[in-house]
Amino acid sequence: MGEQTPNPTRPVPHPEEDLIPPDPLLDSNTFIHIDDDDVIPNPDPLQTHKPDSGGDVITPNNPTPLKPNESDLDDDVSITNPTPLKTTRPGSDSKGSKSKRQPEEMAERPEWLPLDWRIEVRMRTSGATAGSYDRYYISPSGRKFRSKTEVLHFLETGSTKKRKADADGMPPASSKNQKDKKPKRKRGDFSGVDFDYRNPPQNVTWTLTNASHDIWTPAVDEGVTPEHVKRTWDTAFSCITELEVKK
């Protein structure tokens, strides 16, 4: 996958209000893990005038960049259901400072995000962190990512990073079943696979280590192959077999 250039036609936002420095907020995926960062205790009630759209999702689906002023924002963003306890205008002086980001702000398209990607800002509706917002980046194919790091990794390698756990505390579904864990690649995409095709070992012994789950463990020269190496083998295997599918 090639590098995506940021939208050159993107207008420069009003610096005093809308220029979001990408680094402190986006340079890492900390906001995913540090819930306080996402807590927006006082969402702007001015933005709550679409209560009947029935969701808590802001989806600036439009690839054209968001206009910096709020009236234009309304076209692209619908926010419902934030707790309108107190009126604090986004951008107006609030001691919440940068770390308490408004959903409008989170819905802003960052420079590094390719134009055909969408942003979704979703409010947590339950749990101790209810009312705080999470931002997702959604690829053209509909794949959802939680951080800049994940997106850039995906753009670079075409594969997803293994995550320890979701923010919800759910383990990634793929870790359950070995057979499901292959990331979907495009056919012919061999990138990021560290596999020496030229020099296979003289022989590999595959042992059925768990008969009821049909789990086989490979070993080269009596040394059991580490799990990450086996995963690379699996990936190489599926890259090659994909080539032949539907031909």
Added chain:
Amino acid sequence: MPTRRMSSNQHKSSQRMIPAVTFTGTAEEGAIGPSFGIVDIGASKSGYLFRVALPGIRCNRCNLKCNIERDGRVHIEGVVMESEFLKNSSKVFEMKEQGLCPPGPFTITFNLPGSVDPRLCSPSFRPDGILEVVVLKHRVPIISAEGMFEKWEESAVPQP
């Protein structure tokens, strides 16, 4: 080929080219257990498939291993366990007919039609007792700078 009693339809398939398959241990004695160790081999553009009938050894203690060599030689070994039923039953059965593979270690050895990459292997031992394994041929892909497959390198594979 060891001498094996075969049912008529198996005999028909044996008219075709069947690669040499050798048995040792109880699989060899398994002349009386006709379905044990029967092998199918198929080929595709990218690899080979072999299917082996291994009824009754889908358990961890059967210690099933499948060794695959680069030149395409496949060596399967394991242990046929004694019937738990016969072992644990309070009644003693005097066997009147013995057609199944007797308990004990066995090996099955055969050759795939060409060289393979033994790492690129996807074994699957089905609950019905058929071992199905796909092994890919040993080939070297030419990959573009963008990581995209372009073609297979020709005659780069050293034939052992």
